[in-house]
Amino acid sequence: MPRFHHANLGVPPGLDEAEGAFLIDVLRYRKLDPPPGLVGIARWYQADDGSEIHLSIDPEHRPAAHAHTAIEVDEGIEARLDAAGIAYRSGGFGDLVVTFCDDPAGNRWELRRPQGA
Template identity: 35%
Template sequence: MIHHVLLACPPGAEDSSRAFYVGILGLTEKPKPPALAARGGCWFTGYDVELHLGVEADFRPARKAHPALLRPDLDALADRLARAGHPVTWGDDDELPGMRRFHTADPHGNRLEFVAPLPDHTGRSAPGR
């Protein structure tokens, strides 16, 4: 089991990180321990995942490497992201058998993937695109 995933962000990116990860993705900000808070960045939790955004002075976004996060509200999330101006690129369901998925980018350009099981793999129905 993974405790958390860390993504890098540029210095001073905490407000835009909060707007995206809390405001759009619906995660909750988790207070950083005091010894780490001085380094900047922010931590988020929700949907059985913990994401840490850590400040990197020579920041470059992760455009290939990415976390794939399970979300039951895949279509609603894709709509919220698109309405907020974030790219939503749906993957071919055949590429990752049993899963529907799309990619987007956080405000810093880091690639994120969101996935949900297809109905025939869980016994439950997944909403259509």
């Protein structure tokens, strides 16, 4: 059975620090050291479940109009988005609260958590 390992997201030069802060402070990923051949080209982050987000520095980065990365999050997500000054919209979807936001590089995220959590 396939198991998700990582998503690779583009980030324009100069936004890699802000993007890293979003992943660490808002989404609660932790920073990993990329392989030696990718230092300065890519940044790697890992969630508690072992899934990863890789960032590739891309001078031609253009965020997709509709594509997004969806992850499960905890109940504190809206407070962390507010603290980071990141705009979002949330709504109910069955037994879930689904929050959409854009990261500093303009990549879209779908943040999912159970209602009441």
